[in-house]
Amino acid sequence: MIQKDGEYQLLINEVGHWIKIEGSLNKTIPLVIIHGGPGGNHYVFERTAGPKLAEERTVIYYEQRGCGRSEIPYSEDAYSIKLLIKDFYCLLEQLGIKKVDILGYSFGGELALEIALSYPEIINKIVLSAPSLMFSDTVFQIQIQGFKTIGDERFLERMEKILSQNLSIKEKWENVWSLADSEVVDRFLFEDQKVAKCNRRLWENSGLSNTGKMMKALQMNPPCPPLEKRLNQIKHHTLILTGIHDRNTGLKISNIIEQKLSNSKLEKFKNSAHFPDLEEEKKFVTTTLEFLR
Template structure:
């Protein structure tokens, strides 16, 4: 896979297909492989770019906490788009990737043709009151015992993750492998970036491009957040994927792909 040095960091990415561009932004502890069930479908009509964020997948992992924030992640995306000569694109972001998509839409509106926001928020979502303690333990385990230990602890003690694996047992090993591809720096400092991100809800009215908001029916922490985005973005529509939790693009890929392709086809991005 090709790489590019963006903002001093080697970024891994994948390009597929021809047509209007779409960039796919994965969530925390993910990689470009999170979109394995979307890329073959979308690349029939679109030029699809998926990347590994710094500290994730096969991209480089800077060692300083100052090198991680949602704004820095978004600047990497912007830099890679410029590197590839892409001046306008649709952006699809999942979870943390949705934070980046919103940052780009707000800071570089001239570059964004449409948004697909998947199980994400504008910075405010329902949080488990016990998760701060869990997160502190996960950071300690990642530092001292490695990513395998952090994964096992999260799978056992994080209620949202535990319930997801009970419902979709095949996702356990998929998630484990992606966690192991995430660097310790990316895990600790990327997690800190999520929790320190300032909400942009008050700015959502600035977004003028069409937005599709997709959320799993059983992703309780992000259902309310999705409704907030739907009500705050002028040209937004929202689809709830039945039975899905936090990753409908993997758990219910056929239904998810149908919703996304229908949205994109109606936009006629090639016009």
């Protein structure tokens, strides 16, 4: 059992997982932070909103198998929603924790909901920041439309050539993303480009990268039935935090999730896109802490 602040490596289901504990002296129900991607990490969050949450809450970060500072699994096929859920449960077992709050951002929000469905008894409250439903064609459509709103003339010309081809919506989506350089991605993900630049500096400073292996594996083996059709089974008190300019997962996805959940509240961020935790950090932290109290 680990109860002190610090960084640790835990062997979970034969894969070494990076974890970090902050705010242990607060002795609250632990708040476990679940990162997005798929294939992302916590480097930015643990240097921005995370420490502010830890001023009041006991916060636990962990990076999923093959992500960030955790080890890469023995096989490229060793990624699935079921395995990620099992890793989470085993993590809590090793830490000796019986009940947690969870905060998942982007894909992490989707994973948080899957965990709540599989192990409802270990979850207290749920916070979702810009949650995704990545196995839905709706997300492909939202992102394509999002690129249309921020692309320059040259980008839009190339994009229209792709969209005019006889391809599936997923193929069009993949090809549109292949056009996007870092500047386009920053405009896509953020309203405030100063915040975007700070975020990109932290990405670069981290030395961590997303290999894309988890995304590829998860798309090859999506949950069945889709999460959207199972959301009404989740009864936990849930807070959804979403930027109204989110071009990545979109307000539409948050509205779907809020409507399907029986005990949820949607808080909109008027000056944010996909990262309200960065673009409106103070409101993000305050709203989250009030909900968890």
